[in-house]
Every structure is written in C-alpha cells, then in structure tokens.
Amino acid sequence: MITRRAEELPIAESLDIVRVRQAVRACMIDDGFSLVDQTKLVTAASELARNTLDFGGGGVVLIEQLLDGPRAGVRLTFTDHGPGIADLELALTDGYTSGHGLGLGLSGSRRLVNEFAIESSPGEGTVVTVARWR
C-alpha cells in the first residue's frame, strides 16, 4: 500500500470541524470518488472530529490518500489524549450517549465507512481510524 499524500490537521475549536470536512472533501474529489461516497466520508469525518473535540478535549486528524494496487482510498485517523472510553462496546451502541447528542457519532460513522477501528484506554486517550475505498 502506498501513501500518496498525508496531511495532519488540528481539532481544537468548532471551526476546525469545518476545515476537516473541507480537507476530506478535497481528497475525495481528487481521488475521483462519487458524490455519495464523498458525502458519507465527509459526514463520518464531521461526527468523529466533533467527538475528538467534545469528548477528547481536542486532538488531531491525519488524512491520508492511499493506493492499494489499483484502488484509491482515503483514511482518517483521529487521535486525542482525553479521558478515553471505558466500555467500547457500549460506546458503539446506537443511541448510547454520554450526555448530550443523539449517540450516533461512533455507531453512525461506522456505517458510513468501509473500515473502522477504535483503540482507547481510560486516562490515555482514543484513536479512531476509518477508511473508504473506491
């Protein structure tokens, strides 16, 4: 697998969520993804960036344009050093919410991507990786 391009963006305020959406959109267009594919990954990016900001206390996202043989893909890795998630299975349940919101952030994003991975340890932070392939 080849990384064609990689870019790291900060997630420190609500405007950064908009910047992440725009950067992901630009990568998807560059890789020739369909409008529906673009919309799905951009929406997932928005949900995950908001999680990073609201629950992780801010962090970064690494946006990578990949080539796996003939297939182009975009991979997003959200990293924060917040409180972490004690019960991952519970956090991935539809409708589970830690307070405000609808509880669709993690479970909903998972349905919008081809690959989804999450690692978290209480007190150390959370890393969420998602990818969408053409």
Add this chain to the structure above:
Amino acid sequence: MESIPILKMGDCLLVSIQVDMHDRLAMRLQDDLTAQVVKHHARGVMIDISALDMVDSFIGRMLGTIAAMTRVLGAETVVVGMQPAVAMTLVELGMSLDTLRTALTVETGMELLDALASTSAEGDPGDHPEG
C-alpha cells in the same frame, strides 16, 4: 458577528443556508429564528438546505430542534431542497428526522406551509376542506 440571514415573506420566514455551518453558527440560527418567529408572529418557517453538501447529526438535530421550537410558538417549519446524497447519508447515519417536515423544492414547501396554516386556522366545526 457572523449570522445566517432570515427573510420575511408574508407571514413566513425564509432561511437559505449557503455556508458550511460550524456549530456555533448553527446554534445562533436556532436562537435567531425563534426570536424572529415571535417578533413577526410568523405562521411558517422555510429552511432551504439545497446548498448544504453535508448534514451531520449535529445539523440534523438542530433542524429538528428548530421545528419543535417554532411549533410550540405556532409556526410550522419545512426543510426544503435536501440533496439526494445528503438524504442517503443521513438515513445510513441513523437519523430518521421523522419529526421534520420536508419538501423537495421551495414551491412545494410553500404549498405545504399554506396547507398547514389553513388547516390550523380552521376554526368552524364541520368545515374540513380535506374531507
């Protein structure tokens, strides 16, 4: 401070969201719209989202909240112009938005608002235009 313009048309308010909304701007729209509904005694609110290329759970929730708040204040809200890719993504995300009234275009949205206003204004018993 940045805000989304709200236009008055008859007894309706019209909002066209033309920018990629950040969260604070979305919250501000919620506050502004409810204030304007009260100020102008509006009977209907139309929100055009045809320029939005993405609606996430935050924006979806905001639209639902606006509809609920304006309804309490006596005005129905109709969301018009949602792009097909946005609708597909919203449903897959898990947002049903079933409390939200939607229409494909501004014209059908206006017709819906007119119909809603005339049924809620219907006071005479025995007079039901829909049959």
